Amino acid sequence: MIESSGPSIKIDLNEFKLHLHLKNKTHLTLHFNSPSRSFYLSVIALVLNEMKKSGKIKSIPLQDHLNLLALLNENVGGAAGSSDKENLLPRIYRKWKNALPNLEEAPLFKVLGKKRGEWEGAIGRIYPFTDEEKDGWANLFEYVGSEENVRLKFAIDKIGVVLNETSIIFRDFRNGEAWDKFIASLRKDGKEKEESAPVEETAAQEPPAVQFFPPRRRKIFWFSKYRWLWAVVVLGIVAAGIWKIFLSPTSIEVASVDRMKFPLPDEPSIAVLPFVNMSEDPKQEILCDVITEAIITALSRVPRMFLISRNSTFTYKGKAVKVKQVSEELGVRYVLEGSVQRSGDRIRIKAQLIDCLTGHHLWAENYDREVKDVFAVQDEVTLKIIKAMQVKLTEGESSFVAYEFKGSQNLDCYLKAAEALKYSESITLEGQYVARRLVKEALSLCPENALALCVMAWTHLFEMRFGVAKSPKESIDKAIELAQKAIAVDESYAWGHGSLAHFYLYKGEYDKAIEEGERGTALAPSSGDVHCIYADVLTTSGRPEEAIPLLKKAIRLNPFSATWYFSNLGHAYRCAGQFEEAVSAYKEAARRSPDSFFAHYGLTATYSMMGREKEARAEAAELLRLNPKFSVDKYSNVVPYKDERQRENLINALRKAGLK
Secondary structure, three states: OOOOOOOEEEEEOOOOEEEEEOOOOOEEEEEOOOHHHHHHHHHHHHHHHHHHHHOOOOOEEHHHHHHHHHHHHHHOOOOOOOOOHHHHHHHHHHHHHHHOOOOOOOOOOEEOOOOOEOOOOOOOOEOOOOHHHHHHHHOOEEEEEOOOOOEEEEOHHHHOOOHHHEEEEEOOEEHHHHHHHHHHHHHHHHHHHHHHOOHHHHHHOOOOOOOOOOOHHHHHHHHHHOHHHHHHHHHHHHHHHHHHHHHOOOOOOOOOHHHOOOOOOOOOEEEEOOOEEOOOOHHHHHHHHHHHHHHHHHHOOOOOOEEOOHHHHHHHOOOOOOHHHHHHHHOOOEEEEEEEEEEOOEEEEEEEEEEOOOOEEEEEEEEEEEHHHHHHHHHHHHHHHHHHOOOOOOHHHHHHHHOOOOOOOOHHHHHHHHHHHHHHOOOOHHHHHHHHHHHHHHHHHOOOOHHHHHHHHHHHHHHHHOOOOOOHHHHHHHHHHHHHHHHHHOOOOHHHHHHHHHHHHOOOOHHHHHHHHHHHHHHOOOOHHHHHHHHHHHHHOOOHHHHHHHHHHHHHHOOOOOHHHHHHHHHHHHHOOOHHHHHHHHHHHHHHOOOOHHHHHHHHHHHHHHOOHHHHHHHHHHHHHHOOOOOHHHHHOOOOOOOHHHHHHHHHHHHHOOOO
16 A cells, blocks of 8 residues: 555556545555456546546546547457447446446455455445445546446545545656556557557458458558548448447437426426335335335425426336336436345445436436435435536525434334335225324334324324214324424424324314415425325315415326325315316326225215216215215314305205215
């Protein structure tokens, strides 16, 4: 190891070693100890040299250095990067993205002074490093663009190193002079090889498409005679190469704004696809979902960003879809995709952000952590996405977005709560029973988990709404108590505020309900769920005209919306006297969930108010099929309208449809 009094990075092109010395006492020597490995160290040196020449830590377009890369490939790597010049950039791109950042497995270098081993919780034989060391090394390798139009950055600033603390060494020379001497030595070696090779051997390296044996005495004469033809062929090859590198489409199919099903928002827009389970254990699917949902929850807090809700992106779970399709179906520019692999107490998370209108990878990262640190990864991913999408945040907004998941963070508890939420969202009585059982298990593990507390609160609310509560008053009081406790654990928990807003309606505390709804949407401006809840608060408080545009926004945020989005929209239209629109919304809710109690309940009331008695009675029969114990008298006691006339109109409409 080369000693240094301060942080430094040295690339030694004599021995093909990289020496890393950081402020935190980290000393590493990485030996790129074969021709193929040496080639990739020379690529790092090329990028570093170009940054030093410009005086900036910035991305370097490899297309500008294709001939130089080909020289390195042939004379350093022995054609290790790729035997074809046109395939060289994609190979470098993949190694820079996947292999070079991997300090633990070190597929392209040997870590001197350390031994590989079967470490507890590890995946295969690895070098022992701390999370800080692994992340610091991995974050050096930034890239933007696609395989064939890639720009690379050796991001030394991520580990606290500046350009004048880096050096390139060759023979007795340093930095730019060292690099020039290194390249000159390669050109000299290549020329000597070319001059020493027999003419016959050179000719044999490029066999013609059709086997042909011209007389040896006339070979040079034949070449001279048809040299104009060779010039045309060479120009054609060069032109094809230029097209391939600079003008051909990227490897990722680009999306078309004209084919998008929804107008592209003015704000930066993104969809987060469900992370793929790379573990052999199918039980880890819920962990993948939790990580995905955690990132979506964090991003929903970002102002001036348009985020598709999880209900819509999770429709792609388990499907092999192209980002182009996702972009066009959801009407977004950016798509985040990733994978999760768990082994014991270790977890490996990969994520990449794609600009679907250009096909370029804007950012990618690998995280190798202990399972207990999974929520810290969510924060890091969120902030990287914000930066890559060039969303401008104030200092206060940055700290607000990065802060998430207060209270108990036991992963097993959170997995239980997340599973319970899925059952509760089914909005069926059976689903609430399962959700309550699971959430009780979650709260036994972590009594102060905001998500678990909110899920439990909703099971009490639905118990009352379905008419099976022993005491409706006690059920709503319990729901409010649990939601308040969730907010006490995490005041910035948007869904907690939205839930409390809805619960306050049943106590007749409309001003409090609106205040909590406003707080929830301010905390999560891209949360479709919170907007939908707040809109229903406005409808029930006698302001349906204000609710309708909020509900339309919620549905745009969640194109594959849950049933209750459309039930709430139907409710707002009905209360605003727009019955035809209400019927359309309720029918969409019933189409998405044929056994939705609230969809058929809404259709029953609306048809009755329109005087369409036959259709009203048919829907009333469906309502009784779903809830044979339904009673107008019992249900009317919990209808929370601020305007008593709305409640009376609803009760009269239900009775007119034959319900008792």
